[in-house]
Amino acid sequence: MRQCFTLLIALLCLPLQAAQLTLDLGNGSRPWQSAELLKHPLVQDIQIDNDVSYKKTMHYRAVPLAALLQGVRADDHLQAVALDGFAAEMPAAPLLKDGPARAWLAIEDPAKPWPPLAKGKTSAGPFYLVWTDPQAGRISPEQWPFQVASIRRLATVAERFPAMRPAPGLAADDPINQGFAVFQKNCLACHRLNAAGDAQFGPDLNLPHNPTEYFQADYLRRYIRDPQSLRQWPQAKMPGFTETVINDSELDALLAYLRHMVTRKP
Structure with missing residues (x-):
């Protein structure tokens, strides 16, 4: 029993594993590992005031989403699918803009996990689509998908x-x-x-x-x-x-x- 307890404590102390985001933008599927994204040349620290999911100011390491949407046009349609089945339908135009409302892909560092969304729940990671100055673009809370597993280019709804x-x-x-x-x-x-x-x-x-x-x-x-x-x-x-x-x-x-x-x- 004591050995099992010791093993359990050791497992709980292990860092979170790296995660994968799949981009399927019509030119082949492109997997991105969290470690890759955390080393992306455009990754930076951002502050999100009044975060939709956490209901407070949050700080993230993030990449401008437009930098990952190679070949996507403003008149395209994208869908972000989360691990829990949430599927955000989004026109591409707002996601490609560099401001004033700007979309970012926040990446959870396995060595520095984000807090849980609520008691008994997981975090918003491993990937979370967040916005700076969302009011300028009338961005809906449904356009903040968290626990994102894939982003796909599709025909319109x-x-x-x-x-x-x-x-x-x-x-x-x-x-x-x-x-x-x-x-x-x-x-x-x-x-x-x-x-x-x-x-x-x-x-x-x-x-x-x-x-x-x-x-x-x-x-x-x-x-x-x-x-x-x-x-x-x-x-x-x-x-x-x-x-x-x-x-x-x-x-x-x-x-x-x-x-x-x-x-x-x-």
Whole structure:
């Protein structure tokens, strides 16, 4: 027993192992080891104020994400997939900009691990997409994926998942189409719709029932703004979306899209 305990203590004291990030940008798969990225010529120390995941100021060793996105164009579409199934759908343009809102890939050093996200949880590592000055680009919390395992260049959401598309013939500026855009930016990382999507994190938002079918409109708005104000439980994972993330007109459009999709169940 004593020998087993000694072995356990020794194992717990070992440093974290190096991790791998896979980039699949349409020109072949490129694996990056954390050790490689920590020695990247553009790696630097950055400070993130009010970090989305840690809710405090954090300091990271990070590489400008644009430096890793070789061959990616501004009109491309990327998806960052996390270890837990979270799949952030992101247009490439904001990720390629060098400011004022700038995307960085933060790399967890196995010798200097980051703190856990909460009691009993792991850290945001080994790779975490963070932003400096995110307000300047209206960056959503869903565009801060942590525990990232891969980043892929893909066709757009509408091309890949036609079951999510609104009815054809609607004007581009129709609130329903605008709501579809809001849905892609803020909801699709966790949720599927009509069994379509890559996320494995949250429930389908149209099957078997759409939230507009069982929530009164005012309560659904309240739930989106502050989920814990309606349903409180320690394991809740859905964040609230404040007016700075989804403004009132965008929320109206999102609800218009969801109501519309009730009529387009497969």
